Amino acid sequence: MPADRELHLGLMFWATGTHQAGWRHPDACADAAYDIELILEVSRTAERAKLDFVFLGDRLACDPSLQHSNPAQISRLEPFAAAAAIAAATTHIGVVVTANPTYSDPYGVARNLASLDHISSGRAAWNLVTGADAAAALNYSRDQHWDTQKRYDWAEETLLIARALWDAGDEPINHRSEYFSIDGPLDLPRPPQGHIVLLNAGTSDQARELGARYADMVFAGPQPTLAKRKEYYADIKSRAAKYGREHHVTVVPGLTPIVAPTTEEAVALHDQLNSLILLDPEVEVSELVRAGGIGEGFKRNLTSASAAFGVELRGNDLDAVVPAETLARVSDDGRRRLAEITRLTRRTADGPDRITYADLVHATPQQLSHVVVGNPEEIADEIQLWFEDGMADGFNIYPAYVPGSVTAFTELVVPELQRRGLFRKDYRGRMLRDHLGLEVPGMR
Amino acid sequence: MRSGAYSSSATTVGYQLSGMDLTGLPSELVATAQAAETAGVDYLVLPDRTAARPDGASPPTALIAAAFLAARTDEIGIVVTAATAYHEPYSLARQVASLDHIGAGRVGWFADSTTDAASDANHRREGHDPARNAAARAQEFVPLVRDLWDSWEDGAFVHEKDTGRFVDPARIHAVDHVGAVLAVRGPLNVIRPPQGQPVVFARAADTPVADHADVLVSGVPQADHAFAVVPFVARDEAVARELHAAAGSPAGDADNAVIVGTPEQVAAQLRHPHVLVRFTTRGQLAAFTELVLPLLDRSAPSGPTLRARFGLPAAPNRFAPTQDKELTGNAR
Incomplete structure (x- = not known):
């Protein structure tokens, strides 16, 4: 170089x-x-x-x-x-x-x-x-x-x-x-x-x-x-x-x-943006226009999250904390996604700030960048x-x-x-x- | 003009530009446009050249020039020339619609169905030979572009934060055009332009597109046409004649009248509701702006849009469920 x-x-x-x-x-x-x-x-x-x-x-x-x-x-x-x-x-x-x-x-x-x-x-x-x-x-x-x-x-x-x-x-x-x-x-x-x-x-x-x-x-x-x-x-x-x-x-x-002046503010902004996403069990993926680089597997709901993490998540309150024993049972791919959640939100399975069901939902689709x-x-x-x-x-x-x-x-x-x-x-x-x-x- | 399209009070003066020192450099282009705007010119017609010509003028494409000028001016109308043989209707519709958004309703399209051998030779590709079907393509082209401009109803772009409704799919329509030459499904990927329908110009003699235009342009003065003139003007009549001779003594034809004389003589021949003045040099433009324009009897435009300058009514949307039938007989 x-x-x-x-x-x-x-x-x-x-x-x-x-x-x-x-x-x-x-x-x-x-x-x-x-x-x-x-x-x-x-x-x-x-x-x-x-x-x-x-x-x-x-x-x-x-x-x-x-x-x-x-x-x-x-x-x-x-x-x-x-x-x-x-x-x-x-x-x-x-x-x-x-x-x-x-x-x-x-x-x-x-x-x-x-x-x-x-x-x-x-x-x-x-x-x-x-x-x-x-x-x-x-x-x-x-x-x-x-x-x-x-x-x-x-x-x-x-x-x-x-x-x-x-x-x-x-x-x-x-x-x-x-x-x-x-x-x-x-x-x-x-x-x-x-x-x-x-x-x-x-x-x-x-x-x-x-x-x-x-x-x-x-x-x-x-x-x-x-x-x-x-x-x-x-x-x-x-x-x-x-x-x-x-x-x-x-x-x-x-x-x-x-980005925000403090880490806490940045995490809060990230959470705020995700909270504005409409979760729709019928979220549309067009057959004609590709989802713009976002790709397939785009659904954001607990059904899709259950499939992505390999554990049953349906029926839970999105804001509720996911029990550590549930998170312990996720698939290998799910473990990669949990690490990504922690990287973005600083929340963990068992720390002071705990991963929620909403976090699992938002970690399901592939990100644009x-x-x-x-x-x-x-x-x-x-x-x-x-x-x-x-x-x-x-x-x-x-x-x-x-x-x-x-x-x-x-x-x-x-x-x-x-x-x-x-x-x-x-x-x-x-x-x-x-x-x-x-x-x-x-x-x- | 479509019969009854204009209100009687509308009077307009447009400048059609070509030539090196009017359009060749961005600085010249902006200076020309800003001076015309200050002088109260209603609109500019920008050239779009689909083949090299020996005059060395080298203007930017009408699209690029128009967007650049829209950002550097506030009031003057901006009309892009575009030939139906060398553009795709979906692309042209979104370009003009986008310009109308950028220019806040000041934009028009001068449609041109003609072809020439040099331009044809620059645009042959698999699936398209511009020399073939040019008239049939042009006949389909303008109504199709108008359909695409209407494919979003006003208000279909909802962007309502509270509900998360971004658009209203029920008010966004495919056009499903399948013609002899063109097939376009739609809808357009640009929301409806501010004018609804940007103003479409055509030469009166340009049969394939003239039927669908809002403003017809001809070199023979007619009550409901814009009168196209090439002026050679000077304070001294002999000097004006010398200017005309130096330009090769061009004669008028069906598309342009040639007017030579003093400011008063020229103005006397422009007692017409709508005048489109064609310039190829900065000197001609400056002389006309300084000497003739103040002599023309002009009324203030009835609104900020190009449609308003022509007295064209608001354009109803052909896809909207309820239309005011009183309006549909007028301009599209």
Whole structure:
């Protein structure tokens, strides 16, 4: 690793908060998805804290039945429009736009990205996704969602066409293939960053390979164990090494910090957020729109918890303490979940603060990203551990609710990271590539 | 315009922009928009170019420019040009709806069904050849986008903290469009725009989309059309003629009238309720804004939205269970 290695931090903007009941928090802005002033203010808050980027996700379908399990995925502002507005309201922070080549044309994607990079003076990034939603096909005059291989082939070719168009100047590219016939050139000069910064997520073989070969930043869903986190990080770096890019690819896992001035307050906030989740025995998992990275097994109720822990839990009061003898009988997987409950809530089977039935319910579904609960030092400790122990080059910060979790992170945790010399106190340049320590690539 | 769509008091002046020193750089674009806003121009029409052209103008996409300007202006309407052959209806519907949210109801879409060989050659991919079915696609496209804008009823985004009801699924509707060219299930993944239906513009001669537009634009003055003009204006008539000659002495056609003369002469030809003025240089725009705009007889807009500037009534939602039948005969 280079000696001057520096932590990178981005803000994952989910208007509902990334906690599934985040929008219900008393201080949350419940309609933040359409409150443009709030979106711009959150972006400026991230910029004042010198974060690398604001990240805008996307879906190409709408499924209202996700309203309890994954409300953020129902609707949002179109990311290019939101990104250009954010660019107008900020001066330094990078803006990441999710764009799915499966349902767009390369020329249109290339010119929107180049336009965003020009208008932001070099702050655009592209989160390339290939789409997990079969429902999107039905919104784009197709009768079926393509298989993974075709989506990745199409995406890779789209990326190469876009880069060729950005590099082409006034010359046509005359790209011909099985999928595309595109003459070019673009009606735009080369973007300030040359190639728009590329992000890619995913743990599939295709995703890892695309990320290692082409991406400037990669991220992945939560890895359940320390060993898996290290495996993912090392795998990306070793795949990247094949292309001479091991120092070029920044690994930024998602991290949900539940932070407050004291540990007790942070645990109370975590409990408060979980208490706002509607427990529904019929919690919907859509057949058409995947639950947005949350995956299957999403139900939060005592029936699901009984299955997850391997003991009968039904019929109990959620706020009641679970008897230690019940907890002693849980499955191996259940024991892993109990350790996770203790890590988050500090409650144990037999200590002064005891695990409740509600804790078991909330420990059942897979989390969207790694959650850490604590005071600013505890959060910074976790970030430092990942950063120094081969698990991350930085983090995509998932705010549990907005705007409160954003300001809590920027006001409490960022100064601590700066005090430790882990994170920048000011931007070194104006382009996202400057924040990432990446040169503008030469013309091909 | 749709018959009866306008209130008689509405008068509008829009600026349609193209050209290097108006749209080429973000700073120029913002300066142009803010100056037009200060001068009381009702709306801007932003270019969207789907192929390189030799003029070197290189504007950002209309989508990016519009969102950027929406964040840097407060009142002026912002209209994006988008060609039906080179966009997907679901994407275009959500982009315009999103812009209308960002711009708080100031946004419109200038629909264009035309194709050209250079743009076609940039957009061929498996499943889509823009040169094929262009007119049929355009005919389906605009009504489909309008359906998608209505797919969320007003108030369907409940976000009620007490009950935990985030949306009301009963008020969110699939559109289930299956046409000869396009198939879109919906619903849109953006809540209903502030205007309900952002204002749709089209050239009067653009048959496949004109039937579905709110505002028709033509170079021949007609009572219910927006009159599109390219002005060459100077205080001295001879100078105005020199400007016109220096530009190659362009002639008017069905889409644009060319008007040459002193400010008074130009203003006299613009005694029309709705005028769309086309500019390619900063000099033309500045001269018109300074010399002609103050001479036009204009009334204050009846509200902050672009629809209000055109006197268009609130748009009923086609999916809402009860509709005011009095309103449905007017603009969609």
